Amino acid sequence: MKASLYGRAIPHTPMIAYALAVDEAEAQAILTETLRSLRALPHDALAARYLGSVEAFEVTGASGATYQVEVEAFWDHPRRPGGDLRVMAAIDDGRGWRSLAPLTDSFIIAPGGAFVGE
Secondary structure, three states, X not given: OOOEEOOEEOOOOHHHHHHHOOOHHHHHHHHHHHHHHHHOOOHHHHHHHHEOXXXXXXXXXXXXXXXXXXXXXXXXXXXXXXXXXXXEEEEEOOOHHHHOOOEEEEEEEOOXXXXXXX
């Protein structure tokens, strides 16, 4: 697949490839670890910390690349607040197309602490 900008092909050069690329394996590993640590928190703590707000922080990967991670939570069923909570995290490196379409992952936790759909 050739890169394009405004419908025009962009010649492949190492600098352009660098600007468009993100180490997806490294980013996915950081995202997975972030969600793993959040799964250790109870439903009420997750709701208090992330419901209605977005927490953003930076993580430096093993490659030296800096990634921005954002975490937020919302009710999985908007008409049933206080029920199942969906916790979502997104990661990007702030460069190229990945900043417009970050990698995302989520989990749903019930008020009793069970993970829904797993």
